[in-house]
Amino acid sequence: MDRRQLEYFLAIVQTGGFTSASRRLRVAQPSLSQAIRSLERDLGTPLFDRLGRGVGLTAAGEALVRPAKQVLRDFATARASVESVIGLTGGRLDIVALTTLAVDPLAGLIGRFRLDHERVDVRVDDPEHDDAVTGMVLNGDCELGLAESRGTAEGLDHLRLPDQEFFAVLPPGTGGEPDSPIPVAALANRPLVSTPEGTAMRTLVDRELSVCGTPPRVAVETTHRAAIVPLVLAGAGATVLPARLAEDAAVRGAVVVPTTPPLVHGAVMMWRSGQLSPAAKAFVDLARPVCAG
Incomplete structure (x- = not known):
């Protein structure tokens, strides 16, 4: 088993077939098929079920996905560790973050990181919920993850981020005293x-705004996060947003007020226990003073 075989294996998993994987990898399909057959001989079991034009994973294939991702990440970390002797000269840092945390504090941290390490590319994934963040870090899809601090899974280290306060964002012209808190009820x-339902924002709304066991009334449900503030501005309903997003909504004309009691949530940055890549270590070190403040 070697790195090339694992790269080919994961490409087939991600694209759903040998033909599409060969196009992505720019490798002749016979070479790809031969590499997978060799890997299956080494492991003593088939990894794929051939299903017409596509393929499906066998139980053995399913079991290989997560360690294969981690092996490839370990290869990248090893290379980056050697390159770090002469400085961070390239590479990519993969981060997964809830939308609210991607806006603040992640955006500011990435800006500062890029000023110091302009040749390191950064990719930020947008998950649906906290569990997806944990899973993507554990699976090796991303090296760092930002999520709510409701406890981190075994095998992960973490750094506590500053707490986030969420504000009520109401349609323009909503009555009441400016800056006067609105009761959660x-x-x-x-x-x-x-x-x-099932997304991080909806979980927060359902959890925090449920009164006496009665769930809040979600009048407009959308998968388009970017449409939430425009919908509020159009009078479709109210919402709750963290401070930075609420400030932007206020500039656009929304009425923004705190809640009583305040809606305050903790957050963490997490990573797999063990050695971080130089880029990830530099990013965590950059975040520590922010968290301490």
């Missing part, structure tokens, strides 16, 4: 705009 009785 009153907000829960308003028509709300949110994302579908």
Whole structure:
């Protein structure tokens, strides 16, 4: 078993077939097929079920996906560790973050990181919920993850991020005293705009705005996160957003007020226990003073 075989294996998993994987890898399909047959001989079991034009994973193939991703990440870390002797001269840092945390504090941290390491590319994935963040870090899809601090899984280290306060964001012209807090119960009785059940934002809305066991009324449900503020501005309903996003909504005309009691949530940056790549280590070190503050 070698790195090339694992790269080919994961490409087939990600694209769903040998033909599409060979195009992505720019490798002749016979060479790709031969490499997979060799890998299957080494392991003593088939990894794929051939299903017409596509393929499906066998139980053995399913079991190989996660360690294969980690092996490839370990190869990248080993190379980057050697290159770090002469400085961070390239490579890529993969991060997964909930939308609210991607806006703040992640955006600011990435900006500062890029000023110091302009040749390191950064990719940020957008998950649906906290569990997806944990899974992508554990699986090796991303090296760092930002999520709510409701406990981290075994095998992960973490750094606590500054708490986030969420604010009520109401349609323009909503009555009441400016900056006067709105009771959570009153907000829960308003028509709300949110994302579908199972997403991080909807989980927060359902958890925090449920009053006496009665779920809040989500009048408009959308998978388009970018449409939430425009929907509020159009009068479709209210929502809750963290400070940075709420400030942007206020500039566009929304009425933004705190809640009583305040809606405050903790957050963490997480990574797999063990050695970080030089880029990830530099990023975590950059974040430590922010977290300490």
